[in-house]
Amino acid sequence: MKKFAIAALAAAISFAPAHASTCWKTGAAEAAQVRNFEMMLMVSALRCRTSSNNFLPAYNRFVLEKRAALTEVNDALRAHFSEAVGQVNGLGAYDDYVISLANSYGAGVNGLICRDLEALTAAANALPADRISLLKLTDAAGITPRLNAARCSDVAQIAQAGAPAPVAPQAPAIAMATSAPRGPVE
Numbered sequence: 471m472k473k474f475a476i477a478a479l480a481a482a483i484s485f486a487p488a489h490a491s492t493c494w495k496t497g498a499a500e501a502a503q504v505r506n507f508e509m510m511l512m513v514s515a516l517r518c519r520t521s522s523n524n525f526l527p528a529y530n531r532f533v534l535e536k537r538a539a540l541t542e543v544n545d546a547l548r549a550h551f552s553e554a555v556g557q558v559n560g561l562g563a564y565d566d567y568v569i570s571l572a573n574s575y576g577a578g579v580n581g582l583i584c585r586d587l588e589a590l591t592a593a594a595n596a597l598p599a600d601r602i603s604l605l606k607l608t609d610a611a612g613i614t615p616r617l618n619a620a621r622c623s624d625v626a627q628i629a630q631a632g633a634p635a636p637v638a639p640q641a642p643a644i645a646m647a648t649s650a651p652r653g654p655v656e
Contacts, residue, residue, distance in 0.1 A: 492550070492553055492554035492555075492619065493619055493620050493621060493622035493624075493625045494550065494615075494617050494619060494620070494621045494622060495550070495621075495622050496621070496622070496623070497546055498546055498547065498549070498550035499615050499617060499621055500546075500601075500605050500615070501542075501543040501544075501546035501547050501550070501601075502547060502550075502615035502616065502617060503605060503608050503609075503613055503614065503615035504539075504540075504543045504601060504604045504605055504608055505543050505544065505547055505568070505571065505615075506571055506608075506613055506614075506615055506616055507594075507604065507607070507608045507611070507613045508532075508533075508540055508543070509568065509571040509572055509575060510571075510575050510579055510587075510613070511529050511532065511587065511590065511591055511594070512529060512533075512572070513572055513575035513576060514575060514578070514579060514582075514584070514587040515528075515529035515530075515587075515591070517576075517578065517584075518584035518587060518588070521584045522584075523583075523584035523585045523587075523588045525584070525587065525588035525591045525592075528588065528591045528592060528595060529591050531595055532591055532594050532595050535595065535599050536594070536597075536599045536604065537599075538599060538600075539599055539600050539601045539603075539604055542601050543601060543604075547564055547567070547568075548560060548561065548564050551563040551564040551567065554619075567618070570616075571616060574616070590607075590611060593607060593611075594607055
């Protein structure tokens with residue numbers, strides 16, 4: 471089973487976008503997880519603003535109160551993409567990543583309705599304004615980062631297992647977001 475998992479991961483990496491040839495370090499993956507959460511709340515707050523669970527004011531409070539932590543997360547992501555594709559293309563790769571996150575939530579969040587997302591926003595607002603607290607909440611909420619390449623720790627495990635190193639294709643990348651069935655706005 472372990473060999474199958476390693477082979478599957480190696481195959482997945484080989485089909486990753488060209489700009490994803492740099493693996494995700496722990497700090498960047500954690501930043502992606504928090505950014506994913508923030509983007510989910512932002513898009514959902516806009517979707518839910520006409521429902522009985524309008525939490526847009528609570529989301530705006532979240533952004534204002536957690537601005538330093540959210541800026542730290544965005545800086546870490548920009549640094550990751552600059553390292554992956556170079557300084558010149560890094561901001562564009564970051565923008566593409568964030569847009570793909572937003573687009574993935576456009577139809578809603580699988581299994582969550584506005585009331586649930588309002589509760590998540592309230593929980594986020596109750597936290598201290600630091601990255602670690604937000605990361606712990608995202609873990610508790612089951613939020614996973616959307617990564618367009620393997621985590622560096624996974625690549626290291628593949629290397630230790632003796633699997634051949636995957637080679638990223640040289641073709642231009644297209645959207646990396648995966649779409650899942652979405653629930654209705656309530």
